[in-house]
């Protein structure tokens with residue numbers, strides 16, 4: 001048979017692949033510069049007095065009255081004209097007005113893992129918007145990026161491959177060179193949210209943990225992050241861990257460091273199938289590790305979050321029904337709609353809370369923002385439940 005019409009391509013060497021990586025990195029850096037003009041780093045948003053009043057659960061009139069009658073230090077917007085609050089000012093208000101929702105004195109951070117083996121179910125978007133939403137409600141947050149792909153790091157305006165070194169990530173903790181995570185914590189563009197970033201160098205931790213387990217039978221490969229976090233649990237209200245879409249040593253460490261879990265799922269048949277697999281793998285693994293623990297691992301909550309929901313899609317209702325039959329009360333009362341605000345190219349570098357002026361339809365933006373605000377309030381309830389349980393002990 002004549003096959004000479006098929007073009008023969010040149011072989012691709014590993015060096016060629018490396019050239020591709022360099023070219024891709026260059027383009028991404030360029031793209032980011034254009035999206036984050038003027039200075040290629042992210043800027044925190046400011047908030048109107050309507051927004052601050054609504055976060056505090058009071059009216060704008062009440063807020064203005066309080067300001068006129070001597071607002072507490074650190075809470076007054078200083079810019080002229082239309083009153084705009086910085087994030088710090090807004091947080092100072094929410095901390096005072098929502099004081100009953102804050103961490104009890106002497107209480108420790110509640111750690112939440114955001115996990116699911118399936119890729120693209122919005123784990124990273126959920127982590128970032130939750131951090132921002134909780135921060136606006138007055139809580140101090142530590143975000144931990146456990147995915148070597150570094151998407152959460154990127155959402156903080158940092159490029160994992162060019163701006164983050166291995167020693168800036170959890171790599172040294174997992175290699176046994178550090179005992180607590182403090183060395184890796186950095187401030188971010190968003191006051192009130194700190195970050196432990198990730199970069200592809202973290203892949204090597206996947207080999208370091210089993211190697212250490214082989215050398216030392218008493219080593220607890222699943223508990224390295226949990227132990228490393230102990231030193232900072234007094235410094236935060238909430239610790240959020242974004243995990244990779246796989247059952248990796250990183251994910252296992254996130255599971256064992258967490259008090260509660262949020263599992264984002266889309267209303268798709270494939271996610272439903274994956275979820276059954278997820279729970280059986282997870283429970284087998286947790287059971288085998290728990291055998292070595294004096295107390296078996298227990299979670300304060302497991303919340304299923306339906307995300308990227310499109311109510312015009314005919315399968316949505318069927319899948320939603322199935323999910324609530326299986327997960328019952330674990331399904332969160334809030335759903336995140338499929339929205340252009342989260343799905344645009346710019347949103348790879350920003351979330352709904354970063355945008356102060358949305359270019360598209362104002363109703364689309366309002367709907368998306370309200371969904372994420374309700375998510376933060378619902379998760380805050382789970383967090384408060386954990387604090388209350390701990391205090392009752």
Ligand SMILES: Nc1ncnc2c1ncn2[C@@H]1O[C@H](COP(=O)(O)OP(=O)(O)OP(=O)(O)O)[C@@H](O)[C@H]1O
Pocket residue numbers: 118119120121122123124125126147151243244245307308309336337338339340342343344347348
């Ligand atoms: N509510 C939404 N509506 C539409 N698109 C969304 C929404 N939330 C997130 N996205 C987009 O979906 C894609 C996947 O989201 P994200 O990266 O958060 O998922 P992930 O579960 O962390 O993925 P991975 O498994 O690769 O880590 C991204 O392009 C994101 O911008």
Ligand SMILES: [Mg+2]
Pocket residue numbers: 123124125147151152242243244
């Ligand atoms: Mg992700």
